[in-house]
Amino acid sequence: MNGAELHLLRSCSHWVLFALSVVFVPPLCLGIIRKTKARLQNRIGPPLFQPLFDILKLCRKGETLSSTMSGTFRISTVVVFATMLVLAWMTPWLCFKPWSPNADLFLIVYLFALARVFTLLGALDSGSAFGAFGASREVTLGLLVEPALLLGLVALGIFCGSSDLRLVFAYSPLQSTGVSGAPGIWLLVGVSILLSSLVELSRMPVDDPTTHLELTMVHEAMVLEASGRNLALIEFAHALRMSILFGLSAQCFVHAAAAVWRMSPLTQGILNIAGIGLIAISVGVLESLSVKLQWRKVPEFVAYVVSMSLLAALVAAGSGVTKL
Amino acid sequence: MEFFASLSAFPILGAVMAAGSSRIEQLRRLVIIIIWLQVIVAAFLCAPVLAGGAALVRFTPDFAVDRISASFLMLTNFVAACSLSHSPTFFRNEGLITGKTVPPEHERLFYASALLFVLAMNFVFVSDNLGLLWVSIEATTLFSAGLVYFSRDKHALEATWKYLMVCSVGIAFALLGTILIFAASQHGAVPGGSLNVRQLLGCAKQLEPKLLELGYIFCLLGYGTKAGIFPLHTWLPDAHSEAPAPASAMLSGALLNCALFAIWRVTELVRLTEHHAICETVPVFWGALTALAAGFFLVHQYGIKRLWAYSSIENVGIMLVAIGLGSPLLFFLQALNHSVAKVALFLLSGNIIQYYKTKDLSQIRGLLQVSPTCGILFAICAAAVTGMPPFGAFIAEWLILAKSADAMQGIAVGMLLIALAISFVAVSIHVSKILWGVPKHEVAQQETFSKYLIPSLLCLCTIILGLTALPLIMVKPI
Amino acid sequence: MMSPIDLCVLSAAVLACLMVGSLHLRLNLWMYGATTMFIALATAMTAQAHAEISLIYIALLIAALKSAGIPLFLVWTSEKLNVHRDVGAMIPPPLAMHLSIGLFALSFILTRGLPAPEMEATGWYGAAAGISLLFTGLVVMLTRRLAIGQILGFLVIENGIYVFALTQTLGMPLLVEMGVLLDMLVGVMVSGLLVFKIQKSFEHIDVAQLTSLKE
């Protein structure tokens, strides 16, 4: 069969793979984390796809809305979910991706912001104190983490000479072997994205998603009023967000590795997926080992993240090739 | 001879009738007619200069008008005419609103001395001889004392006394200065000496430098006292605030110009000599300093008319700068705009005082409620007098600033800018407190058209001065 | 060398200084009259020295109006108001007198540099006398509390200026001289009337107490 068909087949397979991973990777991540934690607590734990089953179960339920709610609540759920899908399509969190438009890093960050704003509005719509608690904390975390995430991506952008993440991640390691500190930058950014994703997703050590002491919760408190399909959408969007961020950092690690040992795109792809799994496991481990930080200590934790990405950015700016 | 007759006939006639006549209403009408007739006379006298383009008109050896003095003559008569035409309304309302009717003999004395005062001011501008200039300035002091003394209470007495004493002493110094200039002229310049301005200007280079410089300093001090330059201004706020509104309008709008004009005469003379540093640096900086000080004085004020008195001092400072820059054009422009706006302000303040029965700024609130017309006119005139565009004063001040900036007087420019800013802020704070809010107690007033006729006319004038080519036409000949 | 004119004006100046020493109004006024008389004399001498007829008239006018008329008027005023002594402000009269004598000396130093007038050996004494009269007048104005005292001081200043004019210039134009005289008279009259008014509404003529108009 000729090149055109091959190419067509290729892109079709990309689409299929992509669709599959969008559907299955997020719940799988959650599942892996839970499984790891259960294992470390010497429990069998739920099956890996339990989160998916939960979501399906929720989809079959009806929803209960508060009488104080305006339309904002439901709209916000929809918008958050849709944004996450779009983000999943645009962000190069998997290295096998179909065609997507310019995935400018600033655009990506601000699409995340869009999702966040709507989550917050949804939380505030019910007029419940918990929602407001969660919202005001979420906003605080957002302030702390956004610079870290942005700077990490900017570092990559500067290093690869473009703010378009497609180009950044298509940036072949072969080019970068010449440049000093290439693996270092990838590694630093990977770590900082991972840590900031922990904050962004309000997981340990910033927040314990499994506790039900509302006064300490962030994400759980915001979705307190959601139920049924609403909740299903929110949960899935959350999981998707998680997998996107994990995917990004996994990509970074892969590139870091690729900057040292050369490897074929296929291996890269496999490593990418495996990386996400590994990250999930390590998060599970972390969550079962560490304790939740005191709320006032969170900024100090985040400070490490920011400094890490700032370091990466500075290195990149220092070593980045000056194109005039 | 017919010159003296034509210039002084109407005022003297009016003064005599005012002293004599018993029917006050007739007198009021008569005064208005007479003063406008005087304006026409002045216009006829100045016509050859202002319209005909002649450089100088000489009436007698010692009396003449050149272009700037002609312009000032017109301005002064116009200002006097406006104030005096408003004064009958003022006195009527004084009776109607405040309740305490003005005794007719007081009003008669007022008109008499006002007319003589105007006459004296006319002579200031037509006299082409420094000695006669001095005489007429002293005369203005004596006649205006009658105006300041009008209300015959303790404050008026005090103000009058201070006015008389301080100004007389100052004027005495001016006399000494004049004598020194005369002496300077005797050293070779003019055999037997002379005080004739043209003659002196003609032989300025030969004047004895030392005596001339001394003379200039004494004249500056003397006439400066009359013009209210800081710190010689001490009499000014008292006199302006104690005199009845039309009188304060004349004092501020016309008298100050006379004194400054006298300063200009001597400055003009000294500029022609070799060493004219003194007549440039001293007036420029002293003027800027005066403006600055006046700005600070404006910050804490308790009397509505004192406020405008200090703003007059500020404007005097600016005019002094113009004189120091040696530009009669700017001097006249500034004087013109200031006089027009300030007269309107004093007349309006008179109305306001009648409404609220007090001069105390802290008691005057909510004018926009009490009388919107008055309030808006007041605001416009205040903006005009603080040099806001699009009013004439802005253009004049801007030109002065530009000229002094081009003359590398950076410090003076800075001082002036600060002074203008401070005075604007201070005035606008006081004015907005007057306009806004609600009156503290019941305010009785009835709107009459006549009250606002003259002020609105003057308002219109300042806007026209600011927004049309009128100044260009007026000052082009100078 | 000192001309009789200089002698006259200098003695006028000295007399004025001595006048400062007393607070007795009538005495002051008469001394002022004497001072003015000396000045009239000096004017007359100048007139015949330079053969200026107009100056003779001026001398006569001064003698008549300033040295006789004005003191009489003011004495009459003080009688009417029956005030006889000034209270004296700030510095006591003897000190004030010494001060004015010091200023008399100072005026010699100050006027040293002035160029001598046309066809005169020196105008120094005259100038000094004039300036010292000026100073004395200022001292009087600053140290007297009564309105009449201040008028007196003003008159002395006027005298000083006149002396200066007389000795430094060859006669001002007649018109100007007349104007000056007239203004002075009117001024004195006006302020004299004011003094009455002050007495009427304040029951005193102590101008140092007129301080109600201030910031």
Add this chain to the structure above:
Amino acid sequence: MRNYAIALLDDRIEAGLHGNLLMKSAEIILGTVVLLTLAAVAAFVLSHQKKLSNRLMSFLLCALAASSLAALLGTGFQQFTYVTPAPFLLGVFPMSFRLDGLSRLFVGLLSLILFSAGLFSTGYLKHLEGRISSGLYWTTFLLFSLSMFGVVLSGDAITFIVMWEIMSLSSAALVGSDHSHHLVQKSALIYLSATRIASGLLCGGFLWMHSLCGSWSFVDWNFGTAQAIFPALLILIGFCIKAGIWPFHIWLPYAYPAAPATVSAVMSGFMSKISIYGLIRILVQGGLYAPEIINLAFFLGAISAFWGVLFALVQNDLKRLLAYSSIENIGLILLALAIALKARAANLPIVADIAMTAAVFHCLNHGLVKSLLFLCAGAVDSQAHTRDLHKLGGLAKKMPWTMACFFLGSFSMCSIPPLNGFASKWLIYQSLFQSAMLNVSYIERGIALATICLLSAVGALAIATFVKAMGVGFLGTSRSTMAEHAQEASAGMRASQSLLVVMCAGLGVFASSAVKFISQLSLLSRDSAASTAVDFPLSIPLLTGLLVVTCLIVYLLFLESSKVRIFKTWDCGFGALSTKTQASSDSFAQPLARIFRPFLRYETNSTIKGRDRRHFPEEITVEVKIVSILESRIYLPSLAVISLGAKGLAKLQAGSIHLYLIYVCSTLVILLLVGTAL
């Protein structure tokens, strides 16, 4: 001096000779202007029929805006100068107006804002009946708008300063138009003083430049020279004061809330941009290279962006919050300008073009959005009779339309794609990104990175601020009866809001063409020949379409068909929630405010009353205190110094005549000494 006047006369005549068709159109504009002024007077005359005059005047305002837009389109894209003929003169100066790319942009913005303000007025002014005199309001408002046109069209310094002063004065009068309240008076006076100081500085700078360059027209001014630094500094500070840049922003949070909503919409939407216009017209196009000035501008811009949003976060008055957020945005714009200048100085034309475009584009965007938000706030104020977030809430159901407009505006302020706020923010980021990549000096790269970090923090804070405004103001349940009884705003008000919303969305979605248009004006230099189009690579339309479609699909798939049960908000089983249990605006901002305690001087003191307080509190009061350091530590003391000096000087006027005579004597002595010295 005579020659001066004559010269002016001559060049006026000359200008008159060079009249052409364009001048005809300009004369038409002038004519409308005069006509409208007359109309304003008419309004004043018939001010006792409030309704009629309001209708008439708002119609006139819209007409003015429309006619100016028409004139813009009519004159095409060429630039021309117009010097007024003889009667329309500023005393001795001819007024000279210049219409070019830059002024065209700003005139367009102004017309849009005025149009919507005019639409808004009729409905809005109802609730100010009896508090403001409509005649005065309208006269000053028309004067205000005309003078703003004058400022952006003025071609030389004198016309500029004249129009500028008229603008300041009339706007101050407008701020004080509801002058029965003491606070309003105070705010108006603070504003008036600030703006007068600004214009004083500007005058200084202009005079200085005139003495350097010998010309009043901006075209002849060149800031490249070494001695032009000081005038440049004066001008920069002057404009910064007017724009409300830190640390000169003190007047702003007083003035905007005090003014009627229409006025604050125009002031924040356009008048604060006029300073930016002035900076571009005078300094940028005047070829400023002095690094000191540029770095100062950069620094001030960065600080005010952060400071503004930080203080906006902790405000409880809706309009005050918006005021602070406009400080932030003006800071961003100044920052972008400074980046452009830096890049030009560092010879990076691409970056310079991007930054310049960003600055101007953000001017447009913020102008539209902020006026929209102020109008919405006005609508809320007029319906709920309060702007205090502690008393608002639950308006979502009462006034949904206003809420929708306010939300969209807020999203744009949070620079969320696909709205216009994002586009300009992206350009700023991009310029920083590029300079971090391309700049030769490593220090500059570091600074750029730090600025990116700062900007993202500012963005996050903006999100926090506006989420608070939206959530506390509109969502949840009403916190007071006033908010309880709020009605939806009148049709006109909604129409004007929606117009602006449409503009914002349009500019956001079709950002790329807007960016191309602006960048082709090449505002960095006076000659529009050297124009390089900045490209905007993001495919926003596609993204928007995608988002909308996905939303619809998701909604139809999931929520449309799901069974819904309405129940009360979960109350932990304690029974009906009181509105007090909702998060107040203070408590929402508290965690962030706590982080920035040192900047804000943030203090919370809570007192718990009742015996056995821990378990059975009878009364708990928590109050939050925020002190503005600048105001308390710098401005008030300096004011005190001035007034002290004034008092001291006033002591000279002690009333004793002897003292006065002593002044005369001592002045004589000083003068003699000076005379001998000279």
